[in-house]
Amino acid sequence: MSNNSLIKTAQACRQSAQKLAMLSTEAKNAAIEEVAQALESAKAEIIVANGADCQAAVSAGIPKPLYNRLKLDEAKLKDAIAGVRDVAKLSDPVGAVQIHRQLDDDLILKRVTCPLGVLGVIFEARPDAAIQISTLAIKSGNGVILKCGQEAINSCQAILKAIGQGLAQAGISPDVVQLLTTREETLELLSLDAYVDLIIPRGSNSFVRFVQNNTHIPVLGHAEGICHLYVDAQADIAQAVDIAVDAKTQYPAACNAIETLLVHKDIAPAFLPAVTEALQARQVELRGDERTRAVVDVAVANDADWATEYSDLVLAIRVVDSLAEAIAHINDYGSGHTDAIATQDADAANVFIAQVNSAGVYHNCSTRFADGFRYGFGAEVGISTQKLPPRGPVGLEGLVTYKYQVVGDGHIVASYTGTDCKQFKHQDLG
Amino acid sequence: MSNNSLIKTAQACRQSAQKLAMLSTEAKNAAIEEVAQALESAKAEIIVANGADCQAAVSAGIPKPLYNRLKLDEAKLKDAIAGVRDVAKLSDPVGAVQIHRQLDDDLILKRVTCPLGVLGVIFEARPDAAIQISTLAIKSGNGVILKCGQEAINSCQAILKAIGQGLAQAGISPDVVQLLTTREETLELLSLDAYVDLIIPRGSNSFVRFVQNNTHIPVLGHAEGICHLYVDAQADIAQAVDIAVDAKTQYPAACNAIETLLVHKDIAPAFLPAVTEALQARQVELRGDERTRAVVDVAVANDADWATEYSDLVLAIRVVDSLAEAIAHINDYGSGHTDAIATQDADAANVFIAQVNSAGVYHNCSTRFADGFRYGFGAEVGISTQKLPPRGPVGLEGLVTYKYQVVGDGHIVASYTGTDCKQFKHQDLG
Numbered sequence: 001m002s003n004n005s006l007i008k009t010a011q012a013c014r015q016s017a018q019k020l021a022m023l024s025t026e027a028k029n030a031a032i033e034e035v036a037q038a039l040e041s042a043k044a045e046i047i048v049a050n051g052a053d054c055q056a057a058v059s060a061g062i063p064k065p066l067y068n069r070l071k072l073d074e075a076k077l078k079d080a081i082a083g084v085r086d087v088a089k090l091s092d093p094v095g096a097v098q099i100h101r102q103l104d105d106d107l108i109l110k111r112v113t114c115p116l117g118v119l120g121v122i123f124e125a126r127p128d129a130a131i132q133i134s135t136l137a138i139k140s141g142n143g144v145i146l147k148c149g150q151e152a153i154n155s156c157q158a159i160l161k162a163i164g165q166g167l168a169q170a171g172i173s174p175d176v177v178q179l180l181t182t183r184e185e186t187l188e189l190l191s192l193d194a195y196v197d198l199i200i201p202r203g204s205n206s207f208v209r210f211v212q213n214n215t216h217i218p219v220l221g222h223a224e225g226i227c228h229l230y231v232d233a234q235a236d237i238a239q240a241v242d243i244a245v246d247a248k249t250q251y252p253a254a255c256n257a258i259e260t261l262l263v264h265k266d267i268a269p270a271f272l273p274a275v276t277e278a279l280q281a282r283q284v285e286l287r288g289d290e291r292t293r294a295v296v297d298v299a300v301a302n303d304a305d306w307a308t309e310y311s312d313l314v315l316a317i318r319v320v321d322s323l324a325e326a327i328a329h330i331n332d333y334g335s336g337h338t339d340a341i342a343t344q345d346a347d348a349a350n351v352f353i354a355q356v357n358s359a360g361v362y363h364n365c366s367t368r369f370a371d372g373f374r375y376g377f378g379a380e381v382g383i384s385t386q387k388l389p390p391r392g393p394v395g396l397e398g399l400v401t402y403k404y405q406v407v408g409d410g411h412i413v414a415s416y417t418g419t420d421c422k423q424f425k426h427q428d429l430g
Numbered sequence: 431m432s433n434n435s436l437i438k439t440a441q442a443c444r445q446s447a448q449k450l451a452m453l454s455t456e457a458k459n460a461a462i463e464e465v466a467q468a469l470e471s472a473k474a475e476i477i478v479a480n481g482a483d484c485q486a487a488v489s490a491g492i493p494k495p496l497y498n499r500l501k502l503d504e505a506k507l508k509d510a511i512a513g514v515r516d517v518a519k520l521s522d523p524v525g526a527v528q529i530h531r532q533l534d535d536d537l538i539l540k541r542v543t544c545p546l547g548v549l550g551v552i553f554e555a556r557p558d559a560a561i562q563i564s565t566l567a568i569k570s571g572n573g574v575i576l577k578c579g580q581e582a583i584n585s586c587q588a589i590l591k592a593i594g595q596g597l598a599q600a601g602i603s604p605d606v607v608q609l610l611t612t613r614e615e616t617l618e619l620l621s622l623d624a625y626v627d628l629i630i631p632r633g634s635n636s637f638v639r640f641v642q643n644n645t646h647i648p649v650l651g652h653a654e655g656i657c658h659l660y661v662d663a664q665a666d667i668a669q670a671v672d673i674a675v676d677a678k679t680q681y682p683a684a685c686n687a688i689e690t691l692l693v694h695k696d697i698a699p700a701f702l703p704a705v706t707e708a709l710q711a712r713q714v715e716l717r718g719d720e721r722t723r724a725v726v727d728v729a730v731a732n733d734a735d736w737a738t739e740y741s742d743l744v745l746a747i748r749v750v751d752s753l754a755e756a757i758a759h760i761n762d763y764g765s766g767h768t769d770a771i772a773t774q775d776a777d778a779a780n781v782f783i784a785q786v787n788s789a790g791v792y793h794n795c796s797t798r799f800a801d802g803f804r805y806g807f808g809a810e811v812g813i814s815t816q817k818l819p820p821r822g823p824v825g826l827e828g829l830v831t832y833k834y835q836v837v838g839d840g841h842i843v844a845s846y847t848g849t850d851c852k853q854f855k856h857q858d859l860g
Contacts (some may be wrong), residue, residue: 109805245842363836369537369836387831407795410795412798
């Protein structure tokens with residue numbers, strides 16, 4: 001697709017999305033139900049298409065984990081369709097009145113949430129992601145341009161065809177959901193500042209960083225998840241061991257798994273042997289600084305370890321002199337994702353929570369709770385490690401923005417300037 | 431200042447700000463009062479320093495409007511100090527609990543607003559801006575690195591000295607407010623992603639665009655304000671004329687003044703002569719498309735006019751066939767700032783409000799209301815035309831972000847996975 005035709009695609013998507021944006025919650029939910037039914041009707045076709053993708057992938061010798069993500073059997077497709085219907089049950093992020101204020105008689109200000117416009121979503125092999133993100137886009141009133149991995153083209157085309165039929169059935173233009181398939185289009189998509197309002201990259205850290213560095217469009221996502229557990233002098237040792245084991249081993253590839261364990265010097269002699277035993281029993285490779293290695297027999301950690309996301313059963317350990325040193329370490333080496341303190345000292349916890357500059361700051365629980373579903377958001381669009389909102393696990397609210405609406409009856413600013421002018425009332429309304 | 435020492439400056443600012451972030455509202459307000467008193471005590475010194483700046487500026491032959499912004503007499507300084515005390519009266523943007531949810535027994539999620547960290551504010555000749563922005567930074571718990579224009583160096587140094595004394599009096603490190611003075615430092619500041627969380631540029635459109643294009647730090651501001659008034663077929667003509675006059679002439683240099691007037695073809699024969707007379711009486715130069723010029727005798731508008739922010743008594747006029755054409759024109763040529771419709775037709779107004787992609791969408795009132803003070807925010811940090819929040823006029827809330835705090839009692843994720851696992855409660859708390 002040439003750049004010019006990609007612009008046309010984006011324009012068509014934006015124009016159709018403008019109509020989608022005006023639909024009621026009921027109308028959007030009805031459309032989502034039509035999409036679910038269309039996907040059900042197209043089940044056989046989608047599975048055949050996915051079979052072709054899988055066969056090609058096997059011939060190309062793709063790694064097993066990638067193959068597993070690509071493979072869409074009947075059960076997985078059924079789950080994905082159930083997920084579509086779950087999105088219909090979520091509350092509508094559009095139309096929430098955040099501010100409702102009388103500026104003066106008959107001059108009313110409202111701040112109301114509204115769709116962003118067009119989302120650009122770039123994902124890898126998982127075809128079920130196309131189903132999920134399209135549904136989230138419809139619910140939030142946005143158009144979406146999907147770019148799927150090469151491996152999943154046939155699957156995604158079959159899925160998009162069904163989604164388009166469902167939309168058409170509901171009287172919505174299928175143009176609101178677009179599919180790109182070539183690698184060149186990824187770069188072109190990133191350059192469409194004028195037509196795309198948010199990019200959501202789903203892939204490896206290096207891919208997300210590439211996206212962040214190659215677009216002026218806001219990016220929702222995170223490159224790295226270097227999370228920490230700090231075990232304070234006043235920690236409950238058994239509890240801290242349990243949290244360390246869960247945060248490292250429950251799902252080591254997750255971005256909210258810990259990579260570094262910081263231990264206060266006063267508790268190190270008692271805590272380190274206990275945690276080492278528990279982690280080694282789970283096959284975790286441990287690397288420690290000098291002071292750690294003075295207590296337990298583990299490999300050497302060097303400076304690079306503090307800045308590494310292992311995403312694997314490896315954990316770096318460092319002994320610190322104080323809470324302040326732990327906080328400084330986390331703010332220096334962390335990625336602003338999620339960091340936890342284990343302590344029975346409420347003051348230490350409060351300082352940690354206030355001074356650690358991360359999206360998630362936890363006390364006496366595992367960093368693995370950092371997740372949109374666990375937070376009760378119903379859906380997770382992504383996790384953001386940037387400072388500005390939306391930050392942390394982002395649900396549907398990350399796909400909307402707001403507008404200021406002011407409705408008057410011929411009001412002009414000149415009436416509010418000069419001597420004896422009218423005064424604003426600034427009265428918040430229920 | 432070399433890049434290295436600028437990093438040290440930023441680090442010192444960030445570290446001191448971390449302590450500021452933990453202060454209570456009362457403590458911050460007390461500090462603001464100390465700053466006000468210190469500025470009062472330093473009045474004479476500040477005015478002498480400003481005199482030196484003004485003298486140098488006159489010798490350098492700076493333009494009169496710039497001189498007026500630079501000049502700080504007793505009255506202007508008094509107003510600025512009164513403004514400091516006004517900031518103390520604003521509600522604290524930090525510590526607001528946005529989400530408070532029981533995830534499970536003794537596992538509590540909170541989303542709480544917190545300072546961003548360090549702000550970078552680049553402004554031109556106005557030394558009173560240094561007073562205002564420093565106070566807003568203190569109130570929001572942020573450190574701030576100010577970069578003032580060359581012309582205002584002596585004034586700003588005297589001001590910063592007084593602010594530092596006030597802060598010290600309140601037990602806060604003066605490092606939270608830093609001043610840069612050379613042009614080279616501006617570029618260096620823009621490169622400090624790791625130390626600066628938000629850039630606020632105050633200056634010309636081209637300067638703001640330069641900043642936006644030369645930093646990876648989020649920028650709060652807008653390059654252009656191309657605002658529109660669309661006069662619908664069902665407009666009240668007298669009211670629409672008043673709104674057009676106010677929106678164009680009440681303060682033409684403002685970013686929320688209109689640059690283009692769109693007129694529905696059905697009302698053009700009656701409306702155009704009336705509005706032309708009223709605007710020409712205010713010395714507004716009018717430029718129209720062919721269909722406008724068929725009704726009234728005005729100069730020719732070409733395509734470039736639709737994309738121009740005149741910031742002056744010039745207005746482009748275009749006749750459109752429909753509401754949809756007006757909306758398309760605004761979304762194509764506008765800058766997403768503020769756009770208004772004049773109409774007595776509620777349906778047309780609703781479509782306009784839903785489909786115009788701007789931060790402000792107005793009905794039957796002047797675009798000049800787009801302002802943080804007029805919205806009742808108490809302060810305006812800037813106006814943003816980006817899609818994502820904060821958008822439109824931004825008050826103190828634009829200087830904070832939020833954190834997710836999760837507090838448990840040894841909770842781990844493993845307990846919530848597998849058969850017969852614990853279930854989340856997701857119960858919102860008062």
